[in-house]
Amino acid sequence: MKKIIGASLLLLSAAFAQAQKNANDTITTNYQPSVLFSPLPYTEKGNEFHSANGEPGPKYWQNRVDYKLAVKLDTIAKTITGTANVTYTNNSPDALQYLWFQLDQNTYKKDARSNFVTGAQATQHTSGYEIEAVDIVTGDIHTKAKFVITDTRMQVRLAKPLGKGIIKLSIRYRYTIPGNFGGRTDYVDTKNGKIYEIAQFFPRVCVYDDSRGWATAPFLGSGEFYCEYGDIDYSVTVPWDVLVAGPGDLLNPKEVLTAKQIARLEAARNSDKTIMIRTAAEINDKSSRPVNTGTLTWHYKMLNTRDVAFGASRAFIWDAARVNLPGGKKSMSMSVYPVESQGKDGWDRSTEYLKGAIEHFSEKWYPYPYPTAINEAGIAGGMEYPGILFDGMNDKGGELFYVTAHEIGHNWFPMIVGSDERRFAWMDEGFNTFIDVYASDAFNKGEYAPKRDGEYAPGGGNPADEIIAHIIDPNSPTIMTQPDAIPEKYRHPLTYFKPAFGLILLREQILGKDRFDYAFRNYIAKWAYKHPQPDDFFRSMENGAGEDLSWFWRGWFYNNYKLDIALIDAKYADKDHSKGVKLTIANKEMMAMPFTVEAKMKDGSKQRTYFPVETWLQNKVTTYTLPTTQDVESVTIDPDNALPDVNRKNNSKKL
Template identity: 55%
Template sequence: MNKFTCTLAATLAALLALPALAADHAHATYDPLQTFAPYTYPQPANAMRDASGRPGPAFWQNRADYRIEATLEPSTRKLSGSEVITYTNHSPDTLDVLWLQVEQNRYRKDARGAFGGGKFPTEFTSGEHIRSVEVEDAGGHRRKAHWVVSDTRMQVTLPTALKGHGGRLKLHVSWDYTVPGEFGGRTDVNANRQGDIFEMAQWYPRMAVYDDLRGWDTQPYLNSEFYLEYGDFDYRVTVPSDMLVVGSGELLNPQDVLTATERKRLDQARHSDATVTIRSAAEVGDPASRPKQGGTLTWHFAMKNSRDVAFGASTAYIWDAARINLPDGKTALAMSAYPVESAGDKAWGVATQDLKQSVEFFSRTYSPYPYPVAINEAGTAGGMEYPGITFDHKKAAGAVLRMLIAHEIGHTWFPMVVGSNERRDAWMDEGFNTFVDVYEAEAFDGGKYAPKRDSEYAPGKGAPAEQIAAILKDAAAPPPMTLADAIPEKYRHPITYFKAAFGLVLLREEIIGPERFDPAFRRYIATWSYKHPSPSDFFRFMESDTGGDLGWFWRGWYEHNWQFDMAVQKAAYTNGDYHKGVDITVANLDQLVLPATLQLVYDDGSKQDVRVPWETWMQHRSYAIHVDGTRKLKSATLDPALALPDSDRGNNSFAMP
C-alpha cells in the first residue's frame, strides 16, 4: 500500500473503534481535546514581560519613598500626621494625575466595603480627613494641588504633568483619622488590663500602583488586601512617654525612647539564641521602665526596599527578643510584644522562639529574610501581615498560635518580597504562603503540627487530598483565579488558601518533582523579588524553568475547578498466562488529569509501583498498561498513598477473582 492508503486504513480503524470506546465509557465526561486545548495565558508576553516568565528588556516599575511624621493621642483615639512621598515615574508615560489609597474611609457608613461583603460593621468613623495636598517640583517649589476622594481612593491632579522615564516629584499630604475599635480595616484599638493596644496599619495615604498591565490600578479597598509600590521609609511616631512602640524596620533612636537597662537587654538579644526579656511582666506599668515620666516620646524607624510599614503601641506590652540566624552568617532580630494576659510558656511566652524558627526555615529554604527585625504583636487583628511585623491574636496559644506565627511571617516572601497583586490575585498571596507553610510545619519539631491545613470547608475530614476532593465537588465553589473580592467568605480559605496551595504541592510532588520544582521556585522568588509578577509570569516561569508544558494544569486547577476521577477498570493476564505479565486497564473519567501511581500487589505479598504519566490522557480515555511479571496478581490500586484529590475512590482498585 502507498502512504496515503496506509494512513486512510489507520484512520478507518480508529473510527471503527470509537463506538466501542464510547459504549465502554458512556458515563465518562472526560474530553482530551478540551483538557489539552492550546492554553491562552491571561496576560500576553511582550518586551515588558517575556515568554520565559521574566522581566523583559523594557521592564519598568515606579517607586514611592516615604517620610512620615505621626502623632497618636490615645485619649481621643486620634492619629494625625504628615508625609512627603517622593514619587518616581519610571514608566514611558506622562502622568497628569496621581492616585493614592486612603483606606481608613473603609470605616465610613457609606463605604463601598460596608455593603455586601459579610456582616455589616458595628462601628463607624468619619474616615480619613485630608487636610492639605501640595506638589513639590524638582526645583523645590511647592504648589497646592486639587484632589478628589472617592471611597478609599484619592486622585490628585498635578499642576504640571510628571514626565516618564525617571520624572520625579514630592507629594506633601497631611491627614488625620479616628482609630476604630473593630478589626476590619486593619487598624484598631483593643482594651487590656494594663492599657489599650493600638494596632496601626493602613494608617497613612499610600501610593496606588501604576503598572504596565492596567495603568493606575485603583480597585477600592473592600476587604481584600494590598497592591503597593516599593520604596524606602523613614517614619516617626510620637506617643505618650509611658507607651512602647514596635514598628516595621529598625529603631534608629533607642537612646531617646528606651532606658539604659532596656538598651543593654536589646543588645544582649542580638547575640542570643535564647529569648531575652526586654521588659518583663513585673515591669509593665513601672515608671522606671520608661526613660521619662510625662509628656511624649518620638520613636524613629527606617525600612529599606519595602512596600509598607505598620506599628503597634501600648502601655501594656511585655517585650522580648532573640537572634535570628540567617544564611551566610547574617543575623536579624525576632521580637514579640504582648500583654500580661497573653503570657505563659504555652502561649506568647514562646512566640519569639516560634518566630525565630519559622524565619530561619524560610530563609534556608527559599531566600534570606530581608529585614533587620521580625516582630510578633499581640492584639485583636487576629492574624495579619505587614513587612517586618505581624499582628496575631492575643488569645491564641499552643498549636493555633504556632500556626498563626508561621503563616503570617511567611507572608514576608509572598507578597512582601514577591509583590503580586493581592487585591486581584489573592491566590498568589495566600495560596503561595500556605504552600510554603506546608513544609515549614513538617520541619518544625518533627512535624508536631503537621500536616498544615487551611481548609475550613471540610475541617478534620480526611487527608488534605480528601478535603480538596470535597471542595471540587461543590459546583458553587469559585476557581482560584477569581477576583479576590468576588469570592464568598465560605470559599475564601478553601479556595484561595488551600486549593491554591495544594496545586503547588501537586506540581512539586506529583507533576514536576522536587528536584526540578525546588530550584525553579527559588529562582522565581529571586527573579521577582521587589517586583510585581502576574499570574502569567508565574505560569511561564515555571514552565520554562522546569521544562514542562503545564497549560492543561493551569486551566484545570486555577482557571477552573475541574474534578479528577481515575479508575482501574479491569486486569487480565496477558494471553491468559500470568507468566507473560498482566494488562491493567485504567481510565480517566473526569476533566482534570494528573499523573498517578498504580500499585500492584501480588499473591506473595510483594508490591510493584508503576507510574502513569499525565501524557497518557492526551489521546485516551482509557488505556491498558502492560506489566511484565511471573507472579499472580492479587490487586491493582491507583493512588494508594491518597495523594490525589480523587472524587470517587471506590473505583480506584480492582481485585483479581
C-alpha cells in the same frame, strides 16, 4: 526483512489503536482531551517588559515611592494625626497627569462601598480619613494641589504632567482609629492598657504598572493590598509610657529605651535563646521608661519596603532572639504581648516560632531582607505587614505556631514578591499557605507536623479529600475569581487551600521536588521587589521546570475540573499470572493527572508503576499490562490517596 518488520509493527499499532478506540467508545466518560490539552491562551505574548520565559524583560520598569512620615497617636481621642511627605519617582514611559492614592481608612465610613458587598450591615463606623491639605513641594515652596476623594481612593490632579522624574507632595491628615471592629487596624483593652494595631495609617500611592496603568480597585475587605517599593522613614509620637513596636531600624534607641533595655537588645542580637527586653514585672515600673512624663517619639526607618505598620501599648512584654540567615547574615525575631498572653504554651514561645519560620523560609526559598521581625499580640487575629505580624493574643500551641509561620510567610508573598493582592489573592495567600506546609515539617523536628489540611489547622485530614467538596460544588468560584467576588464560604478553600494544594501536586506528583524547587526559587529571585502577573508565574514555572503545564493551569486555576481516574478492569493476561496483569483505566471527568498504580502481591510485596499525564493526551481510556510474574492480590490506583479523585470507590480491584 525491514519491510516485513515494518508491516508487523503497523499491524500491531493499528490493533492497539483499535483496542483503545473500542475502549474509548464503550466506557462512559466526560473527559475531553482536546479541551484540556489545547494551548493555554496567555493574556498576551511575552514582550520586552514581561518576557516569554516568565521573567522581567530587558525594558521592565517600575515606579518608586519613598515616604517620610510623622504621626501622633492620641490615646485619649483614639486618633492618628500626621504628615506624609511623599517622594514619587515616575520611571514609566508615560507622562502622568494625575496621581492616585489609597485611603483605606475610608472603608470604615458609613457610606463606604465595602458596606454593600455582602449585604450585612456594619454597626460601627468612623469618619475615615480627614485630609487637611495636599501640597506639591518644590524646594521650600508648597503649592496646594487639587484632589478628589472617591471612596477609598484619592486622585491628585497635577497642574502639568509628570514625565520621567520625581515629584514631592506633603499631605496633612487625621483619622479616628476603629475599635475592635477594625478589620486590620484597631485597639483592644487588656489588663494593663490598650493595645493599638496601627496599619493603613497613611495615604499610600497606588501602583502604576505596565499591565493596567493605575491600580485603583477600591478597598472592599477581602482583596488586600498592592503597593510600590521604596524607603519609609517614620516617626510615631506617643505618651511616655507607651512602647512602639515598629519594623525596620530604630534610629533613636537612647531616647526611647533605657540603658538596660539597650543592653538586653544587644544580648538578644547574639543569642539563639529568647531574651527578655521588658518583663511583666516592669510593665508598671516607671524605671522601665527613660522619662516619666509627656511624650516620646519613636523614629524608625525601613528600606526597600512596600508598606509599614506598627503596634503600640503600655501593656507590652517584649522579648527577642537572633535569626540566622544564609551567608552568615543576621536579623532579629521579637514578640510583644500582654500578660494575658503569657505561658509556656502561649506567647512565651512566639519569638522561637517566628525565628524558626524565618530561618526555614530563608534557607529554602529566599533570604529574609529586614533587620527585625515582630510578632504583636492583639485582636486582628492574623494579619501581615513587612517585618510585623498582628496575631491573636489568645493563640496557644500549634495554633500560635501556624498563624505565626503563615503571617511571617507573607513577607515572601507578597512583601518580597510584590503581587497584586486585590486582584489575585491566590498569588500571596495560596503561595504562602504552600510554603507553610514545609515549615511545619521543619520546625523542631516536626513538632507541629504534618500540616496538610486547612489554613492553620494541625495535620490529620487528607488535603486531597478536603478540596473535593469545593471542586464538586457547582456554585464554587474558580481560583482566578476576583477576591472580593468570592463569598466567605469559599474564601479560604479557593484563595488559600486550592492554590496551595495545587503547588503540592506540582511538586510531589507532576514535576518532582528538584525541578519544582528550582523553578519556584527562580520565580522568587527574578520577581523579588517587582510586580509579577499570573502569566509570569505560569511561564516561569513552565520554563524553569521544562514542562508545558497548560492543562494544569486550565483545569486547576481557571476551572474547577473534577478528576476521576477509574480502574475498570484488572485481570491476568491470557489468564496467566506470569504474563502480567492487564489493566483498563478510564479518565471519567474533565481533569487529568499523572498517577501511580500499585500491585499488591499475595506474598505481601508491592510493585508501583508511574503513569505520566501523557497517558491522557489522546485517550479517555487506556489499557496497560503490568509486568508481574507472580500472583497478584489487588491493584490500586493512587494508593497514597494523593490525588483529588472525586470517587475513590472505583480505584481498586481484587484479582
